[in-house]
Amino acid sequence: MNIQTQQAVSDTELIYLLKIKDVTALPLLYDAYAKSIYNLIYQIVSDENETEKILEFTFFHCWNSFYLFDANKGFLFTWLSLNARNTALQHKKGKTKELSLRPIVTLANASNKTVLAQLNTNHRQLLELFYYSGFSLMEIAEQQQLAYATIKTDFRAALLALRNLK
């Protein structure tokens, strides 16, 4: 099972439309990924206005730079979400970068608490620090005084746990 089975249009069709710059791709792309990308950005910047601006910019960048996407090898959601995450983290950059095991405010406020409760605290914190706060796994390993390999293994376990959430 993949994202495409959840969507009205396949990634292959979307990629083709984006490559030929057919504007009908825009509403389809939005329907397929805007909500997920919006929520990803919101967890990083915690501000609705900023999230909208970054989402707008991510789609704009995707539309104008799609020639960089390798249709034979790339993965559309990964490409889009990494672009959004980079922009959101860049936006957050000048603000205080606290590397600590702080409470996960954004996740705790999420609507889907029952699903999130299935993640153990370590996994949630690790995902929060890496995915939403922009720390590298090496930085997290140094901060927690753990081996890089251990953090890498834990991170994979956290993502696997995410995959198994119902």
Add this chain to the structure above:
Amino acid sequence: MDTEIYISSGILELYCAGALSEAEMREVERMASQFAAVKKEIQAIELALWSFNEHIFAGPHDQLKTELIAGIKLNSSNTIIEKTHEAALNNAVEPEVNTVETPIVLPAAKEIIPEQTIQSTGSKKKKISIGIFLVIILPIILAFGAFGLWNNWDALLQELTAAKKLAANAEKSRAQIDSNLKATSQTLDTLRNPDLIKITLSGMKFSPAAKAVIYWNKNTNQILLDPVLIPLEDKDHCYQLWAMNKGETLSLGTFSATNKNKQMLPMKAVDKASVFIISLEPKNGSAIPNIAQLCLMSKE
């Protein structure tokens, strides 16, 4: 190759989360295009991350879709990149010549006192007449003469002051011309560099008539911005140049369009960029460009 071992190494999760280097990412993509199992695994990880983000919050409000799509359609790129530098020579900065040479004409000195000739006569009458003339008329004539001289002296002083002012202005203008000439020579030297790439930025919907040119030295990565035609910003805003490359957007600095001499503006150096954009931002700049106020863009 044992794809099971490759998959269980955790590298695919790191790929989807963006935790790999550029080279490692390309390697994973190469593996995925070669092995169906690897591709399927990446799609499963994508689904997990998508699903997690999809359900965690309510998402954007309904109107955003229409606004966002309209914004992108309005700002579709329609510009060109020219990889020659020759045309740039035509854009060389012309020195401004502010002065109009005005010939300074100083008035010739006027003859004020006519020569007087006193003729002697033998008669007493004549002596009295001459006496009257000397006592009454001559002082009057001399008084008029002195008054005329004083008036003329004042005018001469005023003209001297004006002449000094003109000379000072001429000197100032000459210094300005020297400075412009020096800047123009430097610009020409820069533009003659064969490593230079010329990139034209054209106006977007927000400012359709705007034009700017970037000269990018691929050896030194230096960027020179020529704000050919950019509308003046208000006091609360500034323009900001951005370089976009593979999802990363880098600010190359802010500038003002009130560049009276139309000089080239040195911006921050950048080694990689696929697209350059200029947006209008609040004074002191922003962390990311505001696409609602996107002014100029290069074609990728």
